Amino acid sequence: xxxxxxxxxxxxxxxxxxxxxxxxxxxxxRAFGDELLEAFPFDAFVSKTITVxxxxxxxxxxxxxxxAGLINSIGLPNKGVAGFxxxxxxxxxxxxxxxxxxxxxxxxxELGALVAAAGERDEVEMLELNVSCPNVExxxxxGADPAETAAALEAVRPLTEKPLIVKLTPSATDxxxxxxxxxxxxxxxISLVNTLRGMALDPRTRRPWLGAGTxxxxxxxxxxxxxxxxxxxxxxxxxxxxxxxxxxxxxxxHDFLAAGADYVAVGTETFRDxxxxxxxxxxxxxxxxxxxxxxxxxVT
Amino acid sequence: xxxxxxxxxxxxxxxxxxxxxxxxxxxxxxVADRAGPAGPRPGQFYxxxxxxxxxxxxxxxxxxxxxxxxxxxxxxxVGDGAPDFGSTVDSGCMLEFLLEAxxxxxxxxxxxxxxxxxxxxxxxxxxxxxxxxxxVRRLLVGGGIGTAPIVxxxxxxxxxxxxxxxFRSGRHARAAELFGTPADLATDDGSVGRHALVTELxxxxxxxxxxxxxxVYACGPPPMLEAVRAICAERDVGAQLALExxxxxxxxxxxxxxxxxxxxxxxxxVDGPVLxxxxxxxxxxxxxGH
Ligand SMILES: Cc1cc2nc3c(=O)[nH]c(=O)nc-3n(C[C@H](O)[C@H](O)[C@H](O)COP(=O)(O)OP(=O)(O)OC[C@H]3O[C@@H](n4cnc5c(N)ncnc54)[C@H](O)[C@@H]3O)c2cc1C
Ligand SMILES: Cc1cc2nc3c(=O)[nH]c(=O)nc-3n(C[C@H](O)[C@H](O)[C@H](O)COP(=O)(O)O)c2cc1C
Ligand code: FES
Numbered sequence: 001x002x003x004x005x006x007x008x009x010x011x012x013x014x015x016x017x018x019x020x021x022x023x024x025x026x027x028x029x030r031a032f033g034d035e036l037l038e039a040f041p042f043d044a045f046v047s048k049t050i051t052v053x054x055x056x057x058x059x060x061x062x063x064x065x066x067x068a069g070l071i072n073s074i075g076l077p078n079k080g081v082a083g084f085x086x087x088x089x090x091x092x093x094x095x096x097x098x099x100x101x102x103x104x105x106x107x108x109x110e111l112g113a114l115v116a117a118a119g120e121r122d123e124v125e126m127l128e129l130n131v132s133c134p135n136v137e138x139x140x141x142x143g144a145d146p147a148e149t150a151a152a153l154e155a156v157r158p159l160t161e162k163p164l165i166v167k168l169t170p171s172a173t174d175x176x177x178x179x180x181x182x183x184x185x186x187x188x189x190i191s192l193v194n195t196l197r198g199m200a201l202d203p204r205t206r207r208p209w210l211g212a213g214t215x216x217x218x219x220x221x222x223x224x225x226x227x228x229x230x231x232x233x234x235x236x237x238x239x240x241x242x243x244x245x246x247x248x249x250x251x252x253x254h255d256f257l258a259a260g261a262d263y264v265a266v267g268t269e270t271f272r273d274x275x276x277x278x279x280x281x282x283x284x285x286x287x288x289x290x291x292x293x294x295x296x297x298x299v300t
Numbered sequence: 301x302x303x304x305x306x307x308x309x310x311x312x313x314x315x316x317x318x319x320x321x322x323x324x325x326x327x328x329x330x331v332a333d334r335a336g337p338a339g340p341r342p343g344q345f346y347x348x349x350x351x352x353x354x355x356x357x358x359x360x361x362x363x364x365x366x367x368x369x370x371x372x373x374x375x376x377x378v379g380d381g382a383p384d385f386g387s388t389v390d391s392g393c394m395l396e397f398l399l400e401a402x403x404x405x406x407x408x409x410x411x412x413x414x415x416x417x418x419x420x421x422x423x424x425x426x427x428x429x430x431x432x433x434x435x436v437r438r439l440l441v442g443g444g445i446g447t448a449p450i451v452x453x454x455x456x457x458x459x460x461x462x463x464x465x466x467f468r469s470g471r472h473a474r475a476a477e478l479f480g481t482p483a484d485l486a487t488d489d490g491s492v493g494r495h496a497l498v499t500e501l502x503x504x505x506x507x508x509x510x511x512x513x514x515x516v517y518a519c520g521p522p523p524m525l526e527a528v529r530a531i532c533a534e535r536d537v538g539a540q541l542a543l544e545x546x547x548x549x550x551x552x553x554x555x556x557x558x559x560x561x562x563x564x565x566x567x568x569x570v571d572g573p574v575l576x577x578x579x580x581x582x583x584x585x586x587x588x589g590h
Contacts, residue, residue, distance in 0.1 A: 027552025027570045028310075031424055035310035048555075056564055060587030063546045063556035067359050070548055074555045077565065211586060219362070271363055271549035272355060274421060275311035 007044070007240055007263060008163035008188040010098050010125050014043035016253065016281040019218075019244050019267030020102040020128060020167070021048045021074065026091055028274070037096060041277035046100040046265070047084075047092060049130045050118070052110045054080035059211035064200040069221030069246075070268050071198040073212035076104065081117050093123030100165065104130040107137050108155040119160030127162055129153070132169035132194045143169040146181035154185045163188035165242065168233070170196050170222075175229050176236035183237045190233055191242035191265065193226045219268040220246040227259055234260025248276070250283020257284075304341040304427040304574075308551075312364075312421040314351060317412045318394065324474025326445065327399045327410040331418055332375060334392040340369055342453035343427030343519075343542050343574040346395065347550040350408050351417035361405035364419065366547045366569070368449035368519070370478060371396040395420075398475060400445040424550045425573050428453055428517050428540050437512030439464065441502055441528060443520025444472060449542050450519055451478045462505065466498025466524065499527040506535055516577075518542070525583035532577055539577035543568055545587050560585050 005012040018041075025045060028036050057077030064071040078084060081103075092099050101118045105111030111129065118124050131143030131152065140148045143166075153166065166182040168175050170193040179190045195216025200209045208214070226245020234241045243261030247253050248269040256264050269276040318330040340346075347364040349355065355362045375392045401410045412418065428449075430438075438461045442450035447465055454461050463483035467473040470491035476483050485493025486501050494501065498520070506514055518528045519542035532539040548554040550569045558565035559572065561579040566572065577583075 021555070022553055024552045024555075027567070030305075030570055031308055031551040032310040033307040039310055057555060057558070060558050060560075060565075060585065061546055062558065062587070063548050063554070065360055065363050065548075068355070068362055070363065072548075072554065072556060077555055077558075268548075271554055272349065273312050273419075274549075274551060274553075 005043070008126060008165075010044070010163065012043045012098065014281050015257070015263045015284070016042055016277050017044045017100070017242060017263060017265040018042045018046050018270065018277060019265045020046045020130065021076075022267035023270055024048065025095055026088060032274070037094070039275065039278065040096050041270075041275045042097060042266075043281070044098045044100055044125070045092065045095050046128060047088075047102050048078055049076050049102040049104045050078050050081050050084045050114065051076060051104055051106075052081055052113055054078065054083060061209060061211055062215075064209050064215065066198070066200065066217065066221060069217050069219035070271070071200055071210065071215040071217050072195070073210040073215035075212060081114055085117060085121065089121060089123050098125040099123055100126040100128050102128040102130050102167070104133050106133060107135060108152050111152055112156045112159055115156040115164070116159045119162045124162065126165060126188075127160065128165040128167050128191060129156075130167050130194070132167070132171070141169065141171070143167075143178060144172045146174070146177045149178050150181040150185045153182055153187055157186040165189040165191050167194060168192040168229075169194045170225060170229055176232045179233045179237050183239050187239060189240040189242060190237060191244065192233060193222070193229050193245045196222055196225065218246070220248055222246050223252065227255060230256055230261050231259040247280065250280050250285075250287050253280050253284045254287045304343070304429050305425070306337050306340050306344065306423050308422050308424055309336060312347070312419045314417045315420045317414055317416045317418060319414050320410070320412055323398070323477065324471040325400065325469070326472070326475055327401070328370070328478075329397045329399055329409060329412065331395045331397065331420065332392070333395050333420055334375060336392050336420065337423065338374065338391065338393045340372055340393075340395075340423035341427035342430075342456050343368065343449045344423035344425050345369070345550070345573060346397075346420055346422030346424065347547070348397070348409060349419040350412060351419055354408060359404075361408055363548050364421065364550070365405040365409070366544070366550055367397045367399070368542070368573075369395045369423070370398040370448040370451045371455065372452060398445065398448040398451070398478070421550060425569055426571065428542070428574050430456060435512050437510060437514045438462065439502065439505055439514055439516045441498055441516060441518040441520070442466070443498055443524040444468065446520030446524070446542070447475045448519070450517070453517055454479055454481060464498050464501045464505065466501070466520070467492070497524070497527070499524060499531060502528060503531055506531065506537060514538075516540070522584045522588040529577045529580060529583050540574050541577050541580070541583055542574045543572055543583060544589050559588065
């Protein structure tokens with residue numbers, strides 16, 4: 001039997017989530033049918049990041065494969081909060097696991113509107129604030145600065161009782177300080193890392209390959225960076241930490257947990273293996289069971 | 301009409317390479333997909349990765365690669381004593397993939413030998429809509445490696461389809477051997493068939509006054525598809541184009557494989573790869589082909 005877990009008061013059947021923007025349950029249902037629901041690979045589902053206005057996303061090409069990694073310049077395409085709540089939320093509400101809605105606002109007002117609108121819906125168990133974007137009012141990247149992050153969170157905290165997860169950007173100078181600032185004003189959990197800024201040149205033209213010029217690097221290539229940041233943040237805060245960045249196996253997930261994460265999320269590995277979340281969870285269970293076996297053997 | 305999509309089992313599965321033969325400039329890889337559905341639809345594709353030396357320590361290839369299946373046949377019995385992956389019942393199918401080695405992933409797949417294993421996810425995407433309308437004249441147009449989905453499409457359409465193929469050279473034109481019905485050939489260097497572009501053959505057919513309402517089905521490099529689109533648009537002829545763009549996942553997860561259409565960006569792996577030409581302003585967009 002699997003042990004029951006609890007993230008910010010929400011019971012979860014395990015410890016493996018998906019990274020926002022790396023799994024579209026609606027599209028996957030079209031490709032794989034009801035098998036997706038019967039064997040849903042994650043223990044909670046995190047939506048793609050939703051913004052107030054609809055976004056087309058960046059011009060292609062949007063992908064570049066790098067050694068053990070991927071650089072993407074997707075550009076947060078989404079239907080906007082109204083379209084998301086109307087068209088996608090009812091379907092995501094039918095998933096067999098709790099739903100986390102990821103939101104990004106380009107001002108505190110926008111963030112507040114998103115938190116209020118998504119937070120009041122019964123299908124939504126938790127909200128994740130993607131703060132890897134500039135605040136158009138201050139010009140600062142929200143998640144890059146502890147004070148900016150705290151101010152944004154303070155503004156939206158009263159707007160919902162649902163748990164708020166703050167997703168850190170690895171580009172912050174001092175991610176543990178940002179995490180501590182968020183904890184100080186009522187964040188319920190921290191997730192990290194988002195992608196790292198990267199670039200690739202077209203081998204023929206020596207011009208940037210990606211339509212947006214640069215993109216975000218993910219996959220095993222960033223795992224050591226992510227692990228270091230997760231360890232530093234976990235050291236600093238008491239609220240739960242969701243660790244991600246290049247996790248491709250139960251062994252990797254176990255490393256993140258050992259470094260202080262309470263939960264893990266899987267992103268890019270799912271592109272290689274659609275059921276990676278489930279595989280990683282079962283590999284993790286085997287490792288945990290072996291470890292318990294060892295420690296029990298040690299005390300007797 | 302419901303979309304021409306056979307659903308994939310959820311997850312990737314190991315499949316055994318049955319054979320690999322060289323076909324001129326291409327390699328034809330036959331894979332025993334015991335655990336997959338027997339009836340993929342022409343134009344659908346699979347994500348493939350070699351089970352070994354793929355996504356290991358550090359280098360490319362790392363992500364799986366997209367391939368249309370070129371031909372499909374029943375799997376047949378298993379009792380040959382050969383090592384098998386997946387289910388042992390007599391199910392699934394034999395899939396043939398036509399590969400052009402253009403980079404690390406396709407090179408790795410082209411060096412596989414019988415008995416090697418590949419990871420397979422699919423069939424994915426939406427295929428060609430063939431329909432059963434009477435009085436339709438079907439023109440199937442393939443260019444280069446884009447010939448792959450035209451082979452199974454021609455198998456499905458049968459005798460009635462007119463197949464037009466274009467290749468760089470006679471070595472590439474060997475792919476025409478995969479067709480059950482004779483095809484009209486054009487090569488860039490004139491070594492086999494007409495010394496012309498395949499779009500010239502298409503233009504002639506559309507203007508020859510033949511009977512039936514023409515419907516064009518095409519796959520090939522972006523400039524060819526754009527020419528097909530323009531030729532058909534000028535004549536108000538319906539066309540379905542199988543497009544390509546770089547794919548990371550193949551099942552709608554990454555939002556990376558978009559093509560610009562009149563409805564905005566669409567993901568080719570879930571809304572395509574076959575799109576109606578009337579949805580496109582151009583088939584020649586940044587990131588097209590791969
Ligand atoms: C739906 C669909 C069906 C397809 N069907 C077939 C088929 O039947 N047969 C077949 O042979 N091919 C098919 N392809 C194309 C095939 O998927 C590509 O040729 C393959 O992915 C190339 O991988 P590679 O590693 O060999 O080469 P790569 O080096 O990955 O790709 C070659 C091209 O991609 C670009 N590129 C180079 N480096 C990178 C990088 N690091 N990251 C991203 N892009 C890069 C360049 O344009 C280069 O010319 C299909 C593609 C799609 C989308
Ligand atoms: C294609 C792609 C799209 C992503 N979209 C989002 C997004 O919309 N919101 C977000 O917070 N993170 C997004 N991410 C970041 C992932 O959630 C995750 O933080 C990052 O990829 C690191 O994990 P990984 O190495 O396991 O992929 C995206 C990542 C990828 C690769
Ligand atoms: S390849 Fe990932 S969304 Fe199409």
